[in-house]
Amino acid sequence: MTILKVIAVLLTGFFVGLTLEGIARKIMARVQRRYGPPWYQNFIDVFKALSKRGISHGWIFDFGILMALGGVIATLAFVPLGDLVAFPGLDNIFIIVYLFAVGALGMAMGMVGSGNPNASIGVARALTQMLGYELPYLISIAGVLYYYKTSSVSGLMMAQQDTWTLFKMPIGGIVAFVSLLGMLGKKPFDTPIAPAEIASGPMVELSAKYMGLLMLMHTFSIFVEIGLFVDIFLGVSNYFTFLLKFTIVWIIATLISSVLPRFRIEQVVKFYWKVPLSLAFVQVLFVLLGWVF
Amino acid sequence: MAVDERSLWEKIADKLRSRSLWMLHYCTGCGAMELPPTMTSRFDMERFGMGPMATPRQADILFITGYLSAKTLRRVIYTYEKMAEPRYVIGFGSCTLNGGIYYDSYATINRLDYYIPVDLYIAGCMPRPEALLEAFNELMRMIRRGEANGWKKYKENYEWYKQNQIRSLGEVFVHDEFHE
Amino acid sequence: MMNSMSNTVEKLKRIVNNLDITKVDEREIKLELPNEQVLPTLLALKEDGYSHLSLITAVDWIDEGKFELVYILYSWDNGGKFLITTKINRDTPKFVTVKHMWPIARYYERELHEFFGIKFEGNNDMRPLFLEMWDDMPPLRKDFDPFEYSKRKFPDREYQKDVIHEAKIIRGDIDG
Numbered sequence: 001m002t003i004l005k006v007i008a009v010l011l012t013g014f015f016v017g018l019t020l021e022g023i024a025r026k027i028m029a030r031v032q033r034r035y036g037p038p039w040y041q042n043f044i045d046v047f048k049a050l051s052k053r054g055i056s057h058g059w060i061f062d063f064g065i066l067m068a069l070g071g072v073i074a075t076l077a078f079v080p081l082g083d084l085v086a087f088p089g090l091d092n093i094f095i096i097v098y099l100f101a102v103g104a105l106g107m108a109m110g111m112v113g114s115g116n117p118n119a120s121i122g123v124a125r126a127l128t129q130m131l132g133y134e135l136p137y138l139i140s141i142a143g144v145l146y147y148y149k150t151s152s153v154s155g156l157m158m159a160q161q162d163t164w165t166l167f168k169m170p171i172g173g174i175v176a177f178v179s180l181l182g183m184l185g186k187k188p189f190d191t192p193i194a195p196a197e198i199a200s201g202p203m204v205e206l207s208a209k210y211m212g213l214l215m216l217m218h219t220f221s222i223f224v225e226i227g228l229f230v231d232i233f234l235g236v237s238n239y240f241t242f243l244l245k246f247t248i249v250w251i252i253a254t255l256i257s258s259v260l261p262r263f264r265i266e267q268v269v270k271f272y273w274k275v276p277l278s279l280a281f282v283q284v285l286f287v288l289l290g291w292v293f
Numbered sequence: 294m295a296v297d298e299r300s301l302w303e304k305i306a307d308k309l310r311s312r313s314l315w316m317l318h319y320c321t322g323c324g325a326m327e328l329p330p331t332m333t334s335r336f337d338m339e340r341f342g343m344g345p346m347a348t349p350r351q352a353d354i355l356f357i358t359g360y361l362s363a364k365t366l367r368r369v370i371y372t373y374e375k376m377a378e379p380r381y382v383i384g385f386g387s388c389t390l391n392g393g394i395y396y397d398s399y400a401t402i403n404r405l406d407y408y409i410p411v412d413l414y415i416a417g418c419m420p421r422p423e424a425l426l427e428a429f430n431e432l433m434r435m436i437r438r439g440e441a442n443g444w445k446k447y448k449e450n451y452e453w454y455k456q457n458q459i460r461s462l463g464e465v466f467v468h469d470e471f472h473e
Numbered sequence: 474m475m476n477s478m479s480n481t482v483e484k485l486k487r488i489v490n491n492l493d494i495t496k497v498d499e500r501e502i503k504l505e506l507p508n509e510q511v512l513p514t515l516l517a518l519k520e521d522g523y524s525h526l527s528l529i530t531a532v533d534w535i536d537e538g539k540f541e542l543v544y545i546l547y548s549w550d551n552g553g554k555f556l557i558t559t560k561i562n563r564d565t566p567k568f569v570t571v572k573h574m575w576p577i578a579r580y581y582e583r584e585l586h587e588f589f590g591i592k593f594e595g596n597n598d599m600r601p602l603f604l605e606m607w608d609d610m611p612p613l614r615k616d617f618d619p620f621e622y623s624k625r626k627f628p629d630r631e632y633q634k635d636v637i638h639e640a641k642i643i644r645g646d647i648d649g
Contacts, residue, residue: 025339033334037342044313044342048353051306053378055350195347207350207377363626364605391630397620399612400604403627461626463606 005086006077010220012084013076016243017219018042020250027251028258042219046212054208057114061205064110069213071103072220079227080154082242091153093141093228100224103217104130107202114205122201125265126192132272133182133189139280140172140179143287144232157231164235168292172283173233175276180249182272183225186257191265226250299439310353310379311436313342314429317352317376319369322359323419324385331422341429349375354432358385360393361402367462373409373447380444381432384411385425387418394418407457410443478502478553481521488517503556511559512569515544519574523548523555526571529581531589535615538563540591544571561591570596588613 022039029036056062078099080091108127111119145151147169148159156165166173182189193201206214223246230237230245237245263271286292299307318328332338332345346352349372357369373382384405387393392403405411412435415428435441447454458465482502486492489510495503506514523546532541537560544557561568570593572578582593583602590611592599601607610617641647 029337029339034337035340036337037339041313041342044309048306048309048313049351051309052353055375055377195345199347200351203351204348205350211351364603367605392623392627396629397623399609399617399619399622399626401623401627403623404630407628457628463608467605 002086005084008084009077009079009081009086010073012081012243013220013223014216016246017223018046020247021219021222023247024250024254027254031255031258042215046215049212049215050209052208054210056210057205060113061110061210064106064108064113065206065210065213065217067106068103068110069106069217069220071099071106072217072224075099075103075224076220076227079224080157080231081227082157082231082237082239084239084242085154088154089152093145093151093153093156093232096153096224096228097138100221103221107214107217111202111205116205118198118204119202121198122192122194122204126202128265129182129189129192129268132269133179133276136175136272136276136280137179137183139277140169140175140283141232143169143172143280143284146284147287147292153228153231157236160235163293164233166233166235169283169287170293171279171286175280175283176229176233177249177253178276179272180225180229181253181256182268184222184253186253188257188260188263189268190257190262191268194262222250226253304439307436307439311433314353314381314433315344315346315351316354316356317346317349317372318356318358319365319372320358321361321365322386322388324358324388327385327419327422327425328358331425336422336426338426338429341433343429349373350377352376353379353381355380355382356385357382357389357405360388360395361405362400363402363462364400366402366408366458367465367467370409370458370465378444379441381412381436381441382409382443383428383432384414386420387416390414390416402461408454408461410446410454412441412443477522477548477551481518481523481553481555484521485514485517488513497556498554500552501554501556503558505558505560508559508561508568511542511544511557512571514557515546515571515574518546518555518557522550523553525549526575526578526581527554529571529578529585531585531591531613533563533589533613533615534560535563540566540589542568542585542591566591567594568592569594572596587611590614 019039019042021042022037025041026036026039075096077086078091078096080086085091104126108123111123144156144165148156150156150159185193193203198204203211203214226246226249227242230242230249234245234249318325320328330336338344349355353376355369355373355376361369373380382405384390388401389405389411392398392401395401396403402408413428413432415424417424420428432441455465478500482492482494485504489506493505495505497503504514525547527545527547528543529545530543532543534541539560540563541558541560546555546557548554559568566589568591570578570582572582572593572595579596579598580602582591582596583599585591586593586599587601587604587607588611604612609622612619612622638647
């Protein structure tokens with residue numbers, strides 16, 4: 001049963017994630033007055049990338065890619081999709097956050113193993129950006145955990161029977177959403193993957209099947225990040241309403257990102273440590289004082 | 294492996310490849326000016342699943358625009374050999390066809406297909422974005438029919454291409470102060 | 474000619490005797506000098522505010538058997554420009570370097586050595602800068618034949634004339 005549930009979660013991540021990425025490209029095209037690719041474009045891209053003949057850069061490179069993909073898939077198995085929980089009782093937020101670091105570190109290891117200086121710059125930027133957004137996100141989440149006195153994600157979700165956390169703690173919700181933009185690598189926080197500056201950064205040496213696996217990893221990690229946000233902030237949901245809320249959050253992030261330019265990396269960290277971090281502290285103070293709507 | 298025989302898997306893969314072409318553009322000269330209209334809202338290349346790519350490792354098309362001098366041809370060959378197979382080359386404008394206006398210069402390469410295999414040429418100076426889109430569609434048809442076999446030709450006739458490169462460039466991999 | 478530039482010319486006349494001045498433009502003055510007076514003039518101009526070395530270039534006067542070196546100096550104070558030119562022998566092209574005055578001159582001199590074959594005494598770094606694996610005489614000399622070189626190095630495309638197609642166009646069977 002658990003195995004079936006895990007497979008269901010992963011298939012949802014694969015199909016819904018890739019479809020939503022295609023829809024995001026379509027939306028971005030429509031914002032820019034273009035027609036845009038078909039919604040199934042990302043499926044074609046992934047299968048095409050897997051069908052090419054790639055170039056490896058040594059075993060650390062291969063292992064890093066597999067570690068990134070495996071780490072993200074393992075993380076996704078713990079995230080509850082509405083009422084579809086693969087490991088009931090284990091969907092703790094700390095487990096998810098720690099496992100998610102495995103994927104990021106695997107990617108960093110593999111990309112630096114490729115030996116390209118652009119990849120090293122990209123990885124350094126990605127980790128710096130993580131330092132920027134993780135802090136306000138975790139502090140805002142800590143306020144939520146303190147308020148509900150539980151750290152289980154499905155427990156947090158079920159505790160929102162009367163009102164959503166987003167309406168109880170609006171400042172924390174906004175901070176978490178801004179940090180979410182940074183996690184997704186959407187503009188204006190797509191500094192690590194800057195095609196015009198450092199030739200797509202960490203992905204610079206990825207050819208063919210490695211690129212396909214990394215695209216899958218990207219899709220799954222989007223699912224983990226937005227899924228956590230939806231579970232914690234957007235109320236009780238079953239499987240289908242979860243996907244609906246997921247789509248709405250993803251489309252809002254896409255709309256924000258399609259009209260903005262890119263920050264420099266020091267601007268990213270400066271922004272995150274000035275505005276969202278101070279707002280997160282304010283929210284935690286309100287929670288401690290009991291001023292919750 | 295014969296050039297024109299494809300297994301069933303290859304046929305399916307070719308269908309997919311033709312709908313998702315990523316392009317690395319090597320823009321020297323004025324040809325780069327025709328790409329922004331092709332990519333942006335008027336002609337919108339992304340309708341066909343095409344998009345620009347920043348690195349040769351992920352690109353399917355090497356799109357060569359404008360003049361090639363002896364110095365840039367060397368970089369084009371590096372780039373071409375870095376790309377993952379299957380890879381396609383489009384030569385854009387009369388410069389890649391026959392050297393363009395400066396065919397008699399001491400640094401201008403006169404025909405590109407002598408050094409790397411070119412799948413498709415776009416004639417004209419300058420070709421308009423409509424010609425570009427027509428060429429992309431023609432390349433997709435060629436890929437679907439299995440005719441865009443430049444990368445196989447490069448593997449089969451590697452000695453001939455290598456000999457031509459060495460004849461024009463002296464040697465392909467140089468070691469000077471910029472490559473230390 | 475602007476006042477500041479005429480003042481500079483007056484100063485130069487005290488240094489250099491029988492100055493050959495050509496007014497190219499409102500803000501552009503060309504001075505033709507003998508070889509040994511180029512460096513003092515450049516130094517005087519540099520002290521007088523013309524401190525930006527825009528370019529060192531050369532012109533090949535093949536009938537006279539001379540190369541003409543051109544130093545272009547620009548002033549950020551008044552926007553004036555001085556062209557200091559001097560002629561050197563074409564068979565043994567040699568001049569002195571100015572890299573101790575303007576460090577950037579190293580690269581201009583490397584370029585001149587590469588494209589004209591002019592040697593600069595005091596500047597020993599004469600590696601090729603733009604050309605790679607060059608195996609002929611310097612290519613910007615007037616007696617270098619680029620077309621012949623291009624034929625030899627870069628094979629041309631051979632065309633076949635489609636006579637029948639052209640005849641059909643002439644007869645009006647198809648629109649050409």
